[in-house]
Amino acid sequence: MQAPRSLLQATLAIAAALASSVAFAHPKLVSSTPADKAEVSAPQKIELKFSEDLMTKFSGANLVMTGMPGMADHAPMKVAAKVSGSDDPKTMVITPAQPLVPGTYRVDWRAVSSDTHPINGNIAFTVK
Structure with missing residues (x-):
């Protein structure tokens, strides 16, 4: 027996809606502390907040010193840092192994959420 046309159309519409919601579930960086391009005192940790829960096993970041005062x-230079999750599954925490000295820094991040598609980006800040 053949399913009524309207039931088939409704089923296809629901399947398409579910598939599109998964396809657009890429994590986006919502905010960071310190903020991108901020000038701050040496932070003890850097927090990146995303729009989706992260799969910490596949997400990560590198902290890089990109400039030092008086050294054009x-x-x-990669800076030793621990990358971890937090109580908020949308937040990645980067904790430098040593206090950051004055200079410019970049955090290169990779975020993976439930769709398993990696998204990359970076923020930069200056320690005064």
Whole structure:
């Protein structure tokens, strides 16, 4: 027996809506502390807040010093830091191993949510 046309159309519409909601479930950076392009005192931790819950096993970040006062030719240098989740599953925390010295920094991040599609980005800030 063949299903009525309206039932088939309704089923297809629901399936399409569910598929599109999964396809658009990529995490987006909502905010950061310190904020992108901010000038701050040395932060003890850097927090990145995303629009989706993160899969911490597949998400991560690198902290890079990109400039040092008085050293115009300072090459980017990776800074030792621990990357972890927080009580909020949408937040990634980067904790430097040592206090940050004055200079410019960049956080290169990779966020993965339930759709398993990695999204990359970065923020930059200056420690005064």
